[in-house]
Amino acid sequence: MRQLPALCHFLPYTCSQVTNPSIDPLREPMELKTYLGRKPDKLEFDENGRLVTKLTPQLVLNVPIMFSAMSFGSISLNACESLARAATQLGIYYNTGEGGLHSSLYRYGKNTIAQVASGRFGVHADYLNAAAALEIKIGQGAKPGIGGHLPGEKVRAEVSATRMIPEGSDAISPAPHHDIYSIEDLRQLIYALKEATNYAKPVIVKIAAVHNVAAIASGIARAGADIIAIDGFRGGTGAAPLRIRDNVGIPIEMAIAAVDTRLKEEGIRHQVSVVAAGSMRNSADIIKAIALGADAVYIATSALIAIGCHMCQKCNTGKCNWGIATQDPQLVKRLNPNIGARRLVNLITAWEHEIKEMLGGMGINSIESLRGNREMLRGVGLTQKEMDILGIKAAGE
Amino acid sequence: MLEYVIIGNSAAAVGAIEGIRQRDNTGSITVISEEPYYAYSRPLISYLLAGTADDKKMAYRDVGFYEDNGVSLLLGVKAVSIDTTSKEVILSNGKAVTYDKLLIATGGKPFVPPMKGGDKKGIYTFIKRDDAERLKAVAKPGTKAVVIGGGLIGLKAAEGLVKCGVDVTVVELADRILSTILDEQAAAMVQEVLEGHNINVILNDTVTEVVGDNTVSGVILKNGQSIECDMVITAIGVRPNTDVAANTDISINRGIKVDDHMRANVEDIYAAGDVAEAYDIVYEDQRVTPIWPNAYMQGEVAGRNMAGDDVVFDSGFARNSISFFGLPMITAGIIKPVGNEYEVTSIVQPDKKVYKKAVFKSNRLVGFIRLTDIDRAGILTGLIKEKIDVSPFKDKLLDEDFGFVYMPKSYRKEKLLGVKRK
């Protein structure tokens, strides 16, 4: 893998000492609840103090962490179910990826984000309406500008039925959406999806972290997206061309900071929530992403590791020993979603505790007060330019 | 408070007592038993003869069984007749017992054929505990016995006698031993084992005369051959013991005719066990099925219904598990079908003494034989009982690894996960 610096290692967060006392999360309440979606420009109330402003649909997260898109096909049904159940238990969301939604998973719809990607696999009205939010995938951090390819041997009966493609046929996602060549085109798709779901669900647009990400994000916000998901260059996948994976894209920290800054400058930050994705390896990465301006994060690889992934990098062979990246029934069985879900709940609960601990250390009792609060970060070993983009001071300053 | 009376004190009676007590804990239960014993395991009399079962093993229930269930036992007393109008049972001691609900569970009695010399000393039957005790007293090493009848009881007696050191000849009229539960192939394999244990088996023949002065000294067969012996055991069959119901309006065919609730045609009278003729789900006809499990189950159904329940007996069919000299066999239902509506598959492995056969009728299993490889045979029994359509796994049925894994998922889930079929 490309040896670019993992920026998070150089962004120590500041801790309260003496003048700004820290908070003990074991004794005092700590709020991690996060609302994702467009916020109104202003709130209006009637003479009785009742809210008049019509609020746009929101995703409500108990913890600012979601499970990122991993399609049924690339991962097994039992892996999908582990994610779905854990999301439900945790009060967060998981993302279907571009593989459609298996009929047995509709019951987790309240905690499901349904993705619409360039291949439009498994996309139909019931699918869209079953979910809590919709996500248009434009790009993926591990392979910006590259399409997808699910080999025919993974397209067995269930995958074929879910994706609505013939059994055994390769599932090819084109690199671009063939109906999107401009922000206006994107706007059309966003509104088509809103129309199809009665304006009841927030729409997310997911893009890869690339150099002009800030300008693109601004366009996406203006196109009517409620949430922008930005996938950093270390985003995981079992199926990206090596040269692309190791050479294309920019670090997520830079992207988030740039986007947050730009949206704030344009006065439209409240119109859209920002989700950071790509290599959130631990709770400190999350703290840093949020301090740089993200509302929440997506995790994928960490989630898979929690349910048993050993990073043996055989995903593409379809012979995942742990029943995750495989469709072989004999292997899929190895992953009991009861166990998978429990481990995920365990992971997120542990991170939740850690996040609270760190917030307390900063003297903050609500995740909201951390969002975009770059004062909490200091850079070490970064150039002035990088620190400017990140909007942080150097350590010691 | 109801007065329950049960004539007989064996499997069917115990089933009835347990059945009654599932529903009624107050009614009085009186059991009339000609045999002066607590219920014992009748099939174990051959073990008793062979010396491998003691009193403890023979006892069918714990010592406290009758007391715990509030049963008054009239042991060593015979019921001689039934007055169905005054609802009382007349006993051999002159007394009478009145009933509200009566169960006739008198079992079977040996059929002893009329033969010349049949009144001599040294001729035995092999049905009761006392028979086994009597036989044990004379079955000394070196003595000789002729067993008339190569059925279950005859061969069990023969095995017991051989274990006592007796020199045994079995005479069977049919062309094979165990003709009700085995076909030719299986019978031949079992016969080989019996002969290997020095039992002399004579087929297609019978005893026409017992010779000797006062006591038996030999028999003469139909083919003229004579065989020396010190004792003769007649085991050519057991008939339903319907004596007590004779001269009443209780309807009797071969046994006492009962409906699916084990009710006889006369109100408040039930029959169960070897004495009853109930519906056989395999033959789809009324039949006497003289086997222990049927006796218990019929008794239980009768008991529950006597106590006011409404349950049907729907599992009547022949099935046997038996071993001779360590060779186990389990058979059930129709094992030698006649007619072209049947389909048969079988596997023979002579070196391992394995024989397996399945009989189907319109995609249902209606019978099987399993010799030596008897493991999990109950699955097949269950398929017969539940009248399952076996077509999806017919070809696997006799395989060594046959199990639920070959059955349709829905059926498997229902059976194994307790998920009820709609």
Next chain:
Amino acid sequence: MKRVYALEEYCVGCRLCEINCTVAHSESKDIIWAFKVEEPRPLPGILVEEVKPISFGLQCRHCDDAECIKSCITGAMHRDERGAVVCNADKCVGCWTCIMACPYGTIKRNEDKGNVVSKCDLCPDLPQPACVSNCPNEALIYVDRG
């Protein structure tokens, strides 16, 4: 009553349930000792049926309407205080009538122990059956489904 149910979707066919059943019913309760030293080695009360990719463990269902109890010719097979169907080895004569009767095929012959049956006893001395505790993929569950 609590019973063991197998989730065939998650059974990987490793047969650790069988192994741990044997260990739990051994004298030593030690896996090495039970398999290498003890004679006779207890038969597992659970058996794994497998035709890839389907596999699942199956042991006595402890039926409410137990055919084996009704059929047993000696009264050896009975229901204990816990509701579990168990065989009294002192009374069993090894006639295998229960094998003929059990519709699940869960009773085994234990000829090493002098012709008595061997079957699941739901591990009376353990908080839950050993097969359930030792299934690495939680494909056996111990729950009350009536």
